[in-house]
Structures are given as C-alpha cells and as structure tokens.
Amino acid sequence: MLVQLARRTAILLASLVVASILVFWFMWVLPGDPAQVALGTGATEEAVAEMQARFGTDRPVPVQYLDWVTGLPQLDFGQSYVTGAAIGPLIIDRLLVSLWLIGAGMLVALVIAVPLGTLSAVHHRRPLGTALAGVSQVGIAIPNFLAGILLIGLVSVSWQLLPAGGWVPPDQDVVQFLRRLLLPALSLGVIEGAVLARYVRSTVLNVLREDFLRTARAKGLTPGRALVRHGLRNAAVPVVTVLGLQLAVLLVGAVVVERVFVVPGLGSLLLDGVANRDLLLVQGVVMVLVVAVLLLNYLVDVLYTVLDPRLRATA
Amino acid sequence: MGAVSARPDPPPAVLDVAGLSVRTGDHALVEDVSFHLGAGERVGLIGESGSGKSLTALAIMGLLPDELSASGHIRLREVERDLLSASETERSTLRGDRLGMVFQEPMTALNPLMRVGAQVAEVLRIHGAVSGREAATDRARDLLAAVELPDPERIARRYPHQLSGGQRQRVMLAMALANGPDLLICDEPTTALDVTVQAQMLKLIDDGVAARDSALLFISHDLAVVATVCDRILVMYGGRIVEAGPTRALLTRPRHPYTEGLMAASDLEAVDAAGRLPTIAGSVPPDGRFPDGCVFRNRCPRGDDACQAWPGWTGEQHDGVACWYPSGSGREAGRG
Ligand SMILES: Nc1ncnc2c1ncn2[C@@H]1O[C@H](COP(=O)(O)OP(=O)(O)OP(=O)(O)O)[C@@H](O)[C@H]1O
Ligand code: SF4
Ligand SMILES: [Mg+2]
Numbered sequence: 001m002l003v004q005l006a007r008r009t010a011i012l013l014a015s016l017v018v019a020s021i022l023v024f025w026f027m028w029v030l031p032g033d034p035a036q037v038a039l040g041t042g043a044t045e046e047a048v049a050e051m052q053a054r055f056g057t058d059r060p061v062p063v064q065y066l067d068w069v070t071g072l073p074q075l076d077f078g079q080s081y082v083t084g085a086a087i088g089p090l091i092i093d094r095l096l097v098s099l100w101l102i103g104a105g106m107l108v109a110l111v112i113a114v115p116l117g118t119l120s121a122v123h124h125r126r127p128l129g130t131a132l133a134g135v136s137q138v139g140i141a142i143p144n145f146l147a148g149i150l151l152i153g154l155v156s157v158s159w160q161l162l163p164a165g166g167w168v169p170p171d172q173d174v175v176q177f178l179r180r181l182l183l184p185a186l187s188l189g190v191i192e193g194a195v196l197a198r199y200v201r202s203t204v205l206n207v208l209r210e211d212f213l214r215t216a217r218a219k220g221l222t223p224g225r226a227l228v229r230h231g232l233r234n235a236a237v238p239v240v241t242v243l244g245l246q247l248a249v250l251l252v253g254a255v256v257v258e259r260v261f262v263v264p265g266l267g268s269l270l271l272d273g274v275a276n277r278d279l280l281l282v283q284g285v286v287m288v289l290v291v292a293v294l295l296l297n298y299l300v301d302v303l304y305t306v307l308d309p310r311l312r313a314t315a
Numbered sequence: 316m317g318a319v320s321a322r323p324d325p326p327p328a329v330l331d332v333a334g335l336s337v338r339t340g341d342h343a344l345v346e347d348v349s350f351h352l353g354a355g356e357r358v359g360l361i362g363e364s365g366s367g368k369s370l371t372a373l374a375i376m377g378l379l380p381d382e383l384s385a386s387g388h389i390r391l392r393e394v395e396r397d398l399l400s401a402s403e404t405e406r407s408t409l410r411g412d413r414l415g416m417v418f419q420e421p422m423t424a425l426n427p428l429m430r431v432g433a434q435v436a437e438v439l440r441i442h443g444a445v446s447g448r449e450a451a452t453d454r455a456r457d458l459l460a461a462v463e464l465p466d467p468e469r470i471a472r473r474y475p476h477q478l479s480g481g482q483r484q485r486v487m488l489a490m491a492l493a494n495g496p497d498l499l500i501c502d503e504p505t506t507a508l509d510v511t512v513q514a515q516m517l518k519l520i521d522d523g524v525a526a527r528d529s530a531l532l533f534i535s536h537d538l539a540v541v542a543t544v545c546d547r548i549l550v551m552y553g554g555r556i557v558e559a560g561p562t563r564a565l566l567t568r569p570r571h572p573y574t575e576g577l578m579a580a581s582d583l584e585a586v587d588a589a590g591r592l593p594t595i596a597g598s599v600p601p602d603g604r605f606p607d608g609c610v611f612r613n614r615c616p617r618g619d620d621a622c623q624a625w626p627g628w629t630g631e632q633h634d635g636v637a638c639w640y641p642s643g644s645g646r647e648a649g650r651g
Contacts, residue, residue, distance in 0.1 A: 211423040220411030
C-alpha cells in the first residue's frame with residue numbers, strides 16, 4: 001500500500017510540474033506584451049524597455065518560468081502588472097470564499113443525490129423510481145446559472161427571504177454568512193445533485209444484482225438493511241470517482257455562479273483579471289484551479305484504496 | 316384453525332414443498348415441484364444446467380429475483396404460516412437462522428469490502444445468537460476453525476480476495492451453519508472447486524449437518540458427488556421432478572429415461588461402439604422453453620404420441636417417477 005501511495009504521489013508531482021509549464025507557456029504565447037499593455041499604445045520605446053526591466057519580462061523565458069514556479073510553493077505568485085499588488089494573498093482570500101461555496105454545493109449535491117439515486121434504484125420497477133429518475137433528468141437539463149437566476153427571482157425578489165448576492169465572511173457574522181451562502185450553494189448543488197443521482201442510481205442498481213447482497217439477505221438481513229450494510233459502501237467506490245470528476249465541473253460552475261451572486265471568489269477574480277488584462281494574475285488563478293483538479297484526482301485515488309481492500313496491493 | 320385433527324399427524328417434516336411453481340411473466344421455469352425433507356435427512360437435487368434447481372432453492376429461501384414469482388406451498392417445521400404467504404420480515408428472521416444456504420459461486424458470494432470474520436460474526440449477531448461484538452468475534456473464529464480453516468484467527472482478519480475459492484466456500488459454510496439451521500441448502504457448493512478441495516468440502520458439509528441434525532438439500536449436476544452425500548435423490552428436468560428415490564435404488568434401477576441418460580453420461584468406463592462417451596442426445600432448450608406434455612419428449616429415445624400429455628406422478632412422493640414408459644414397468648418393452 002505504501003509503495004502504491006509513493007507511486008501515486010510521484011505521479012502527482014510530475015503532473016504538477018507539467019501543468020505549471022503548460023500554464024506558463026500558454027500565458028506567454030498570448031499576444032500582448034505586459035509592459036506595452038500597462039503603458040498604453042503611446043509609450044516610448046525606452047519607457048517600455050524600462051517597464052520590462054521592472055516586470056522582469058526582459059529576461060530569458062526559462063528564467064522567468066523558474067522564477068515564477070519556485071515562488072509557487074511559498075504561495076508567491078508575483079506582483080500584478082496592473083495594480084502592482086502581491087497576487088498570492090489575493091488568491092488565497094478568494095480561494096477560501098470559493099471553497100466555502102464549492103464545499104456547500106457538494107454537500108447539497110450529496111444530500112440530494114444519495115437518497116434520490118438510492119430510492120430510484122430500489123424502486124426502479126415501481127412508479128416512484130421512474131418519477132425520481134425523471135426528476136433527475138430534468139435537473140440535468142438546467143444549467144446552474146439559470147438555476148441561480150431562478151432562485152434569485154423567486155427567493156430574493158418575489159419572497160424577499162434571502163439576499164440576492166454579496167458575501168459576509170463566516171468569522172464576521174455566521175448568520176449573514178449562511179444566508180448569503182445558501183442560494184449560490186443551492187444553484188451549484190441542486191443541478192450537480194441531479195447529475196450525481198444518476199450515477200448513484202446506476203451503481204446501486206448494479207450492486208443490488210451482486211451475489212454478496214443475496215448472501216447478506218440469506219443471512220437474515222431485510223433487503224433494506226442488506227443494502228445499507230453491504231451495498232452502499234460497495235456503491236461508494238465508483239461514485240467517488242465520478243464525484244472527483246464532478247468536483248472539477250463544480251469548480252467551473254462556481255466561476256459562473258460567483259458572477260451571478262456577486263460572490264468575491266476565485267471565479268470572480270479570474271474574470272476580473274481577464275477583463276483587466278492582468279496576465280500574471282490570470283496565470284496564478286489558472287494554476288491554482290489546475291492544482292486543485294490534480295489534487296482532487298489524487299485524493300480520489302487515495303480514497304479508493306481506503307474504501308476497497310482489493311486495490312491495496314499485497315506488496 | 317382451532318380444530319384439532321382427529322388423525323395423529325405423521326412425524327413432521329422439516330420442510331414440505333407442495334406444488335411449487337416459479338414463473339416469469341409468460342412461462343413456468345419450475346412447475347409443480349413437491350418433496351419433503353425429514354430432520355437429518357440428506358436429499359440430492361440433480362439435473363442438467365437450466366433444469367430449475369437453483370430457482371427451487373431460491374424459492375425455498377425466499378430469495379427469488381423480483382421478476383420471478385412463486386406459487387404453491389412451502390412449509391417449515393414449527394412455522395405457522397406458509398412461507399410463500401409470509402411477509403418479507405418474517406422470512407428474514409428465518410433466513411440465516413433456521414435456513415442456511417451455500418451458493419454456487421464462492422468468488423462473488425462474499426462482500427469484498429468486509430473482513431470474513433466480521434461476515435461470519437454478522438450472521439450470529441443478526442439473530443442474537445451471541446451478545447456483544449467480542450463474543451461474536453470469538454464465536455466466529457470457532458466456526459472458522461470448525462470448517463478446518465488453518466489459523467482461523469488470521470483468516471478472520473482477511474478479506475475475501477485474499478482467500479482461495481475453497482477457503483471462501485468454507486467461510487460460506489461456516490456462515491450457513493452458524494446458527495444451527497434446520498435446513499441447509501447447498502447449491503453446487505463444489506462445482507467451482509478442484510477435485511481434492513471438493514472432497515474436503517463434501518466431508519465438512521457432511522459433518523456439519525450431522526453435528527446439528529440439519530436436513531440437507533444438496534444441489535448438483537454431478538451424480539457421483541450426490542451419491543456420496545445423499546440418502547435420497549430427486550431428479551429434475553425442465554423445471555419438474557421427473558424421478559425420486561433412495562440413492563442406491565435410483566442408481567441401480569433408474570426408471571426415467573433421463574435418469575438413465577445421466578447415469579450413462581457419468582459412467583466413465585462406458586463407451587459406445589464408436590468409442591465415444593455416451594451423452595444424452597440433444598440439449599436443454601434455450602431460455603427454458605421445454606415441450607408441452609412430457610418435458611423430456613424431444614430428447615427421449617422412448618417417447619411416442621402418448622408423451623404429448625404430461626405423464627403425471629406414479630408412486631410415492633419420495634419414491635416415484637413421471638414417465639409413461641418407465642423402465643422396469645414392462646410398458647417400455649419393445650420401445651427405444
Ligand atoms: N431471473 C430470471 N428470469 C428469467 N429466466 C430465468 C431467471 N433465472 C433463471 N431463469 C431460467 O430458469 C431456468 C432454470 O434456472 P436455474 O438457475 O434454476 O437452473 P439450474 O438448474 O440451477 O442450472 P445450473 O446448473 O446452470 O445452475 C433456466 O432456463 C434459466 O435460464
Ligand atoms: S413420458 Fe415419454 S417422452 Fe417422457 S420420458 Fe417417458 S417415455 Fe420419454
Ligand atoms: Mg444453479
């Protein structure tokens with residue numbers, strides 16, 4: 001098991017390096033010299049050269065890359081070409097906000113998907129199962145920004161129950177924090193829950209056909225208890241895979257939802273960066289998103305071996 | 316049912332199956348199966364693949380897949396209600412306690428994510444045979460030792476994938492026998508095992524039921540295996556019991572042409588004129604669609620027009636045959 005963990009960790013580190021090269025290279029080939037952008041079209045050549053020296057963009061590209069990438073482990077993302085502010089603390093601030101949102105969205109998704117998927121599998125021959133499967137089909141068809149706008153329209157504007165947007169950090173005022181978290185988390189999570197419910201359903205259906213579940217009933221467990229005690233953990237293995245992949249989708253969904261609900265998360269930061277042509281900032285945010293996805297996949301793999309003893313190598 | 320019967324009842328059978336049928340939507344897979352098992356009796360259920368042996372066993376256990384339905388009567392000793400009309404909860408309390416079953420496929424029958432000791436302990440705890448986790452663990456280890464697993468302490472902590480097929484099947488047997496069932500059903504318990512392991516397993520089953528005076532329903536397609544374990548044999552074909560009798564009599568004087576075919580097929584010495592091993596002509600019809608009338612009609616060397624009607628049962632329930640022209644009756648003379 002340790003050998004496997006070490007190998008998986010090595011793969012993670014290698015992919016991080018490759019990803020950083022790709023992200024850096026991608027930003028570098030984008031047209032527009034940062035110094036030129038910062039100074040505007042009317043700037044003299046000397047002024048541009050001076051600016052390039054200040055930004056360090058006059059150095060050879062490999063040097064620039066190494067400078068940037070070695071800063072990353074210390075969360076040093078450099079200084080913005082536009083505002084001059086340090087990018088690291090900004091990203092961390094916004095990342096925390098996004099994590100709250102994505103975490104809450106995932107929770108909503110799970111709370112919906114596990115019971116919905118399980119029930120529609122268990123009752124798949126009866127009307128209830130068909131109805132539940134139908135509900136999740138409809139859910140999948142709705143994009144989450146639309147769900148967000150609908151929620152704002154209903155809950156905030158029509159019923160005036162919750163604020164339509166904005167953000168209050170949890171350490172400032174927990175109640176206000178939760179009130180503002182709820183709607184974006186719902187619009188992110190409800191749709192995700194519908195997607196996930198389909199996977200839960202098909203996995204549980206497969207597990208229900210397994211011999212060992214019949215054995216569990218032969219031991220005297222009722223079908224429901226057999227499923228809970230022997231089925232769900234087995235179903236969790238494939239669901240965790242999908243969950244890992246879907247978290248990446250949630251990350252992207254969060255970018256849009258943050259816009260709709262004016263949440264100051266990583267997504268908003270990314271869109272602002274693009275709008276201001278703040279290349280180094282965009283580069284930093286993209287890198288953080290990529291790292292998050294890679295890290296998630298890594299954690300999913302590790303979680304696998306915890307869930308399923310067959311995947312723990314005997315070596 | 317307050318009235319007491321005037322006639323003294325015969326000694327109660329542990330299991331009494333009467334007119335059992337199992338159907339899918341449009342046709343019967345098992346039809347009109349009747350037999351009984353006394354305490355400590357070992358009965359073999361034998362027949363080719365697809366003859367309905369497993370479905371009969373699953374119907375008794377109450378574990379038929381949703382899309383199949385059972386009708387008829389299944390009575391278990393000391394249980395008031397017919398099992399087929401009992402609720403799922405009532406049947407759950409019988410399973411694993413008074414009814415134990417070992418399944419055909421040892422590779423998939425155990426939960427891959429649970430240590431085998433815990434799986435054995437679970438069946439004890441479900442039925443309250445022991446109280447407390449520790450007592451269950453101890454008792455599970457004893458049960459694993461009783462099926463002659465080496466170093467049961469260590470085996471108990473293993474996951475199924477770390478055990479061989481034979482070891483897993485022993486774990487299944489330990490689980491099925493844990494609460495001293497009145498009836499143990501073994502559905503081809505040794506088919507997936509190699510020959511030496513098979514013999515050990517048969518002995519463990521033999522000892523296990525003897526120690527508990529459990530009735531045994533032993534399912535196999537292998538006549539030789541059934542003959543070593545069972546007192547009586549039921550021969551099944553096309554979802555019906557076509558012959559029944561004590562092991563020795565059935566093997567020395569088979570009456571049904573199908574039984575004769577099975578015996579010829581399992582006799583490794585016998586070869587036909589061309590030097591081939593004899594087999595039963597033809598094969599089991601696909602998807603269980605057997606002919607009307609006698610189900611064996613399309614493969615029977617002896618059949619004629621009379622066989623277009625189901626012959627019905629001749630003789631006792633535990634010793635009889637369903638054939639218009641059974642061997643030894645004189646009626647088969649001049650045929651085949
Ligand atoms: N769920 C089901 N739906 C429809 N037909 C089924 C179902 N399960 C079994 N059958 C059919 O019922 C017949 C009897 O099946 P059964 O499993 O009882 O045979 P068996 O005698 O145990 O054979 P084997 O030796 O292969 O285990 C077969 O023709 C099989 O195809
Ligand atoms: S009833 Fe007829 S077809 Fe059927 S086994 Fe007997 S002789 Fe053969
Ligand atoms: Mg079978």
